[in-house]
Amino acid sequence: MSAEPWLKRVLRSFLKRLFQPILTRAYARIDLRIEALTRELNETVGELSALRRDIDRTVTTVLNALSNQNASARLQARALEMEHARLAEEISRQIELVRKEITLEAGYGPPVDAREDVETNVLDS
Amino acid sequence: MTDPGPDLRIALYSGIFVHHDAVSNSLQSKLDILESLDARGARIDLNVFTQASDYRAPYIRGVPTVAELLRQEAFWSTDVHIFEFGMSYELFDSVFVIPPDRPIMVVEHNTTPPELVDDPAVKLGCEAALLQRHNISKAYRVACVSEFNLDLDRSIGVAEDRLRVLHLPPAHRLSPADRKGFGDTQGPVRLLYLGRLVRAKGVGDLLKAVSSLWGHGDDRFVLTLAGNPRFSDEAVVRQLERCTRRFAGLGKLQVVSSPSDEDIVELFHSADVLVIPSYHEGYCVPVIEAMSAGCYVIGSDAGNLPNIMGGLGRVVPAGDVFALTTAIAELVSRMRPASDATPDTMSAVRVPTDYGELEFAEWSALVAEHLEDYSDTAYERGFIRLLAELADASLAGLSPRLGGLISERTRELMRA
Numbered sequence: 179m180s181a182e183p184w185l186k187r188v189l190r191s192f193l194k195r196l197f198q199p200i201l202t203r204a205y206a207r208i209d210l211r212i213e214a215l216t217r218e219l220n221e222t223v224g225e226l227s228a229l230r231r232d233i234d235r236t237v238t239t240v241l242n243a244l245s246n247q248n249a250s251a252r253l254q255a256r257a258l259e260m261e262h263a264r265l266a267e268e269i270s271r272q273i274e275l276v277r278k279e280i281t282l283e284a285g286y287g288p289p290v291d292a293r294e295d296v297e298t299n300v301l302d303s
Numbered sequence: 304m305t306d307p308g309p310d311l312r313i314a315l316y317s318g319i320f321v322h323h324d325a326v327s328n329s330l331q332s333k334l335d336i337l338e339s340l341d342a343r344g345a346r347i348d349l350n351v352f353t354q355a356s357d358y359r360a361p362y363i364r365g366v367p368t369v370a371e372l373l374r375q376e377a378f379w380s381t382d383v384h385i386f387e388f389g390m391s392y393e394l395f396d397s398v399f400v401i402p403p404d405r406p407i408m409v410v411e412h413n414t415t416p417p418e419l420v421d422d423p424a425v426k427l428g429c430e431a432a433l434l435q436r437h438n439i440s441k442a443y444r445v446a447c448v449s450e451f452n453l454d455l456d457r458s459i460g461v462a463e464d465r466l467r468v469l470h471l472p473p474a475h476r477l478s479p480a481d482r483k484g485f486g487d488t489q490g491p492v493r494l495l496y497l498g499r500l501v502r503a504k505g506v507g508d509l510l511k512a513v514s515s516l517w518g519h520g521d522d523r524f525v526l527t528l529a530g531n532p533r534f535s536d537e538a539v540v541r542q543l544e545r546c547t548r549r550f551a552g553l554g555k556l557q558v559v560s561s562p563s564d565e566d567i568v569e570l571f572h573s574a575d576v577l578v579i580p581s582y583h584e585g586y587c588v589p590v591i592e593a594m595s596a597g598c599y600v601i602g603s604d605a606g607n608l609p610n611i612m613g614g615l616g617r618v619v620p621a622g623d624v625f626a627l628t629t630a631i632a633e634l635v636s637r638m639r640p641a642s643d644a645t646p647d648t649m650s651a652v653r654v655p656t657d658y659g660e661l662e663f664a665e666w667s668a669l670v671a672e673h674l675e676d677y678s679d680t681a682y683e684r685g686f687i688r689l690l691a692e693l694a695d696a697s698l699a700g701l702s703p704r705l706g707g708l709i710s711e712r713t714r715e716l717m718r719a
Contacts, residue, residue: 234370241396243371248399249437256460 310702311694313337314381318392319537320356320363325588326387326412329448333385336683337690338682340712345705347662350377353393353677358425369393372652381405383690388439389414389585391431394461398441403565406443408689410469411452413585413606419503421536431669443696448586451607467689472682474588475568485663486575486599486638487651492524494631495598497567497576497589498581500528500535500543505580505603505621507539512580512628517555521632524545526578529559529570559602571596576634583609590616594670599654601630613673614657615666631672646715 181189315334321328330351341347351363352372366372372394382405386395389412389641398407414432415425436457439445444468445461447453453466486492492511498504506528513526543558559566571577577593577600584606591611593600600616602608609618617634619626627708637652653660661669675681691709694701 234368237370237373238368238393238396242393242398244399245396245435245438249434249438252437252440252460259460 309346310705311345311699312348312350312377312380312382312386314350314352314378314383315385315387316352316385316394316397318354318394319388320351320353320358325471325586326389327472328588329410329412329471330387332472332682333686336686340687340705340708343708343712345708350381352378354392354394359503366394369397372397382697383693384408385410385693386442388436389432390428391435395435395438398438401441402698406572406693406696407441408444408446408693409438409439411445411447411456413449413452413455415503415583419582421502421538433570443678444692446685446689449607450610452585454633467685469689470682470686471586471588471591472677472679473592473595475571475592477565477592477595478566478581479569479595479667480572482597482667483653483663485666486634488573488575491522492576492635492638493574494526494529494576494578495522495570495593496526496528496578497562497570498530498704500530500532500539500580502536502539503582505582505627507542508580508622508627509578510542512551512631513556514546515624515628516632517550517553521635522555522636523633524635525555525557527557527559527570527574529562529567531561533561534633559663562628571598574598575638576601576631578627578631579603579608580603580619580621580627581608584611587611591674594674597667599634601627601634603627611677613669615670615673617655618657666678679717680719684713688714 306443315330315332317326317666320330323516324538334349334351336347337347350364351360351361352375353363354365354367356363356365364375364377366375372378378397381431384398384407386398386407387410388395401407404602408638411501414429414436417426417429417433420426420429420466436455439456439459439461442461442465443669444467445456446467446691447456448471450494451467453468456466461526472475496506496509498506500506509526509528511522519633528543547556559570562570571592572598572715574593575598577589577598579590579600579602580589581587582605586607587602590608600612601620602612602616603616603621605621612618617630634655640652652663654663654666656666656669658669686711691701693706
């Protein structure tokens with residue numbers, strides 16, 4: 179059984195008058211809340227974007243620094259290797275000179291050019 | 304049934320990946336080989352990471368920064384990383400975060416020494432590359448495109464057992480066509496220069512040399528300069544403009560700006576001599592292309608030029624304009640000995656080489672033999688051998704299927 183159409187109209191009008199202000203206020207509050215949330219979300223997105231840019235810059239900087247440090251360490255290692263080789267050669271030369279000097283003192287008669295080497299080095303030093 | 308996944312995930316890297324660029328062509332050659340393996344049934348997952356590209360394909364990923372690269376899942380899942388290296392580029396710094404069980408190969412293209420570069424931005428890039436080159440210490444294999452580059456990487460302490468040579472193949476399909484003798488074409492001898500119009504390439508020296516000969520009335524030769532003005536030095540372009548004003552009207556000098564692939568093929572086929580008076584060359588593809596087309600080469604003794612010429616051309620000291628002028632004059636006199644030379648007498652003209660003066664046929668045979676080392680076949684054989692080594696050293700390992708296909712292809716290439 180359905181209500182009479184006129185009764186429906188009256189009821190609708192009554193309910194509208196009763197609830198409209200409440201609904202309007204509720205909608206307004208919801209709008210305000212949505213607006214605040216949107217603002218917060220935008221701020222968060224902005225902060226995240228800034229954070230991402232910072233992270234990107236840091237990653238790039240760190241990897242670039244790693245590359246430079248790697249190059250610098252390898253160049254230093256190379257220089258040390260060369261210095262090591264030079265020192266090893268110098269030590270061998272000095273040992274050879276001392277050996278010749280000992281041979282000379284022992285009276286075994288080294289070759290003439292070797293004796294000259296020793297004398298030259300003694301004078302140089 | 305679950306998908307077993309790819310046999311190997313490979314990432315290829317280059318600062319830029321564009322047309323008409325030697326480093327990009329090197330990457331493209333690898334792509335072609337990998338795609339052909341894929342077509343034979345290997346399941347290869349491919350990605351190209353580059354900071355800029357004018358190529359379009361689903362696997363080419365434009366990645367402007369290393370931070371962006373590190374956000375890509377495809378980067379972290381890659382089994383084998385292959386970096387092209389010549390100029391400094393940001394993505395190459397990613398070698399420091401690649402896990403040790405994902406082998407890295409660096410393709411060494413060399414860098415122009417900064418003191419030879421006039422453009423301030425390019426100079427900075429070259430200086431940065433000198434430092435960044437040490438990233439190669441992270442590589443399991445280093446594929447040097449030339450013997451000259453081997454020495455460069457030895458000088459920075461790369462271990463000998465990691466070094467290999469992988470000559471780049473020619474970028475264009477060329478053949479000696481129907482050359483019957485040395486410089487047997489009609490009319491004046493045709494000299495060609497192909498490359499960037501910059502100081503480091505010795506273009507200024509070449510212009511001085513030809514101007515001097517033309518100035519003294521030698522009209523037995525013409526010169527064509529072909530290159531991209533976008534990558535040129537302003538000072539060299541100005542010198543070229545002066546030279547053009549003086550000689551272009553007389554039909555002696557021609558400039559071909561930004562030649563297409565078809566233009567380049569035509570230029571090589573119609574030239575008698577390629578002149579490359581560079582102060583530095585890490586490889587020099589035009590020499591291989593010129594020799595493939597049957598051209599003689601006059602080159603300087605800088606960088607890789609003596610290696611790539613294989614003793615079959617004329618080498619002059621870099622920067623020695625007098626020696627360059629003399630070499631051009633001698634060669635022109637040899638090719639155009641007298642106005643009454645007939646085709647019979649021309650076929651008897653001997654070719655000057657490091658092995659003495661050779662008959663044209665003998666020289667052609669030696670050139671063909673030399674070019675075998677620089678062919679597509681040699682390149683593919685070398686690359687797939689390296690690929691097998693890299694796959695074997697990776698966490699994924701060399702799958703039986705990929706290993707079998709590589710062996711099968713190697714046998715085919717050995718027979719070719």
